[in-house]
Amino acid sequence: MTTDPHPPIKAVPVRHYGRWLAAAAVALLAYQVFAALLSSPNLEPATIGDYLFKDFVLEGVQTTLLLTVIAMVLGTAGGILLAVMRLSANPVLRFCAAAFVWFFRGTPLLVQIVFFGFLGALLPRLTITVPFTDIAVFDQPTNAVMVGIVPAVLALSLNEMAYAAEIVRGGIMSVDSGQTEAAHALGMKPGLTMRRIVLPQAMRVIAPPMGNEVITMLKSTALVSVIAGRDLMTAVQTVYAQNYKVIPLLAVAAIWYLALVSVLSVLQWFVERRFGRGQRAAGGGMFR
Amino acid sequence: MTAMIKAEGVRKSFGQLEVLRGIDLQVAPGEVCCLLGPSGSGKSTFLRCVNHLESVSAGRLWVDGQLVGYRQRGDKLHELRESEIAQRRRDIGMVFQRFNLFPHLTAVGNIMEAPVHVLGESRAEARQRALALLERVGLADKADAYPAMLSGGQQQRVAIARALAMRPKLMLFDEPTSALDPELVGEVLDVMRDLAAEGMTMMVVTHEMGFAREVADTVVFMDGGVVVEAGTPAQVLGDPQHERTRAFLAKVL
Numbered sequence: 365m366t367t368d369p370h371p372p373i374k375a376v377p378v379r380h381y382g383r384w385l386a387a388a389a390v391a392l393l394a395y396q397v398f399a400a401l402l403s404s405p406n407l408e409p410a411t412i413g414d415y416l417f418k419d420f421v422l423e424g425v426q427t428t429l430l431l432t433v434i435a436m437v438l439g440t441a442g443g444i445l446l447a448v449m450r451l452s453a454n455p456v457l458r459f460c461a462a463a464f465v466w467f468f469r470g471t472p473l474l475v476q477i478v479f480f481g482f483l484g485a486l487l488p489r490l491t492i493t494v495p496f497t498d499i500a501v502f503d504q505p506t507n508a509v510m511v512g513i514v515p516a517v518l519a520l521s522l523n524e525m526a527y528a529a530e531i532v533r534g535g536i537m538s539v540d541s542g543q544t545e546a547a548h549a550l551g552m553k554p555g556l557t558m559r560r561i562v563l564p565q566a567m568r569v570i571a572p573p574m575g576n577e578v579i580t581m582l583k584s585t586a587l588v589s590v591i592a593g594r595d596l597m598t599a600v601q602t603v604y605a606q607n608y609k610v611i612p613l614l615a616v617a618a619i620w621y622l623a624l625v626s627v628l629s630v631l632q633w634f635v636e637r638r639f640g641r642g643q644r645a646a647g648g649g650m651f652r
Numbered sequence: 653m654t655a656m657i658k659a660e661g662v663r664k665s666f667g668q669l670e671v672l673r674g675i676d677l678q679v680a681p682g683e684v685c686c687l688l689g690p691s692g693s694g695k696s697t698f699l700r701c702v703n704h705l706e707s708v709s710a711g712r713l714w715v716d717g718q719l720v721g722y723r724q725r726g727d728k729l730h731e732l733r734e735s736e737i738a739q740r741r742r743d744i745g746m747v748f749q750r751f752n753l754f755p756h757l758t759a760v761g762n763i764m765e766a767p768v769h770v771l772g773e774s775r776a777e778a779r780q781r782a783l784a785l786l787e788r789v790g791l792a793d794k795a796d797a798y799p800a801m802l803s804g805g806q807q808q809r810v811a812i813a814r815a816l817a818m819r820p821k822l823m824l825f826d827e828p829t830s831a832l833d834p835e836l837v838g839e840v841l842d843v844m845r846d847l848a849a850e851g852m853t854m855m856v857v858t859h860e861m862g863f864a865r866e867v868a869d870t871v872v873f874m875d876g877g878v879v880v881e882a883g884t885p886a887q888v889l890g891d892p893q894h895e896r897t898r899a900f901l902a903k904v905l
Contacts, residue, residue: 546754547754549741549748550818552738554734568756
């Protein structure tokens with residue numbers, strides 16, 4: 365019997381001492397940080413457990429989710445509108461959309477939230493009249509309109525519109541001009557082409573950053589606590605202002621935010637896969 | 653009989669660059685016209701003017717007796733609305749060099765798109781016709797494949813089927829085989845040859861001299877934005893009268 369002249373290689377692997385050293389150093393550092401945190405007598409794990417599912421916390425979570433959903437829906441719709449305006453042939457629409465984005469991206473979200481919280485100081489009454497007449501379609505004291513979560517929703521939505529507009533615009537511009545030409549050559553009008561051909565393809569580019577926007581929005585809702593926005597952060601703040609259990613209640617909020625963000629991250633993965641349809645075939649290569 | 657395409661002194665400039673410098677030509681219904689010429693000669697630009705993807709800068713261009721892109725009232729030209737331009741484009745099929753299939757739709761979805769959303773056909777009817785068209789271009793088994801899963805030749809055949817789904821009276825081909833691997837060129841030319849045999853009016857920008865000689869009724873040789881010579885394939889390819897035509901043919905044949 366002849367032996368194989370080229371048996372499978374059995375070599376001594378290189379020892380990566382550097383890796384062992386780095387792993388040990390990082391593990392030690394992590395251990396020390398957690399040991400220090402857990403050694404604090406003010407963490408009170410039992411208190412965290414007590415408060416985690418209290419009614420006021422759950423109500424706060426509910427409002428936080430509601431704020432996130434409404435602000436993202438309005439923000440995305442407005443963002444698409446602004447993006448189309450910025451790409452339109454009409455110079456007035458282009459300028460107004462650009463100015464809107466400039467203003468709402470150029471001022472801190474916190475400032476915008478406080479601003480909408482105190483809108484009544486700027487405009488005591490909100491009035492909508494038929495242009496060039498005195499006929500009022502809508503006329504109410506500002507403080508009667510800006511109640512509950514309304515100022516928070518307004519601030520978060522308008523801010524989101526500005527960011528969504530830039531993301532959508534980038535997505536639309538990423539679609540090859542040949543797609544628009546092919547659609548036009550088939551007799552499709554510009555609006556139909558945008559809706560059926562360009563936007564569905566732009567979604568592949570838009571979906572990942574918009575997923576990040578949802579996650580950012582969920583966490584940004586905590587800012588509305590400065591105008592008593594009834595969200596999760598407001599809820600825990602109100603309680604720890606009375607009983608001084610600051611650290612356990614902040615931990616409760618952190619646990620909820622982390623849990624919600626984790627769920628959203630999983631959803632994001634599914635959404636991205638959905639909009640990548642038709643793109644992953646042929647060995648994962650891009651189209652063309 | 654009204655000419656399918658009629659051009660009189662068509663000019664087109666991009667800024668300072670004049671790409672078309674006075675084109676006169678006619679294509680009769682049922683005729684296959686091949687535009688030949690070196691790159692930059694303006695043949696693709698002219699083709700794109702025919703369905704108003706580019707607007708002409710001067711001169712007049714008619715498709716099936718209708719002025720392209722404008723309406724004439726007295727001696728004034730009025731630009732057409734987007735919806736009117738879209739309406740006219742329904743009757744003109746176009747096939748692009750880079751296929752331009754919609755990557756988010758399957759082969760059958762690409763073909764159904766315009767019949768359903770432009771002509772308002774029912775999905776069932778459009779799908780049935782789309783499958784018949786796929787059969788006709790030899791791709792019945794690829795109905796549910798996305799463009800990225802198809803070869804270049806298959807994509808281009810789907811693109812032809814997509815254009816035919818609008819029942820056009822005129823088909824424009826913009827270098828339909830130039831982006832294909834050599835062994836895939838034949839399958840696309842075969843489909844085009846069948847189409848010509850069925851009497852479709854076609855204007856084809858191509859570098860395929862064999863196809864032009866065999867299928868074209870008229871061959872138009874363009875260079876520098878003008879028609880240098882036009883005639884039957886035998887005249888233009890077999891017995892060119894102009895030095896520029898002879899020089900070009902000497903290089904490509």
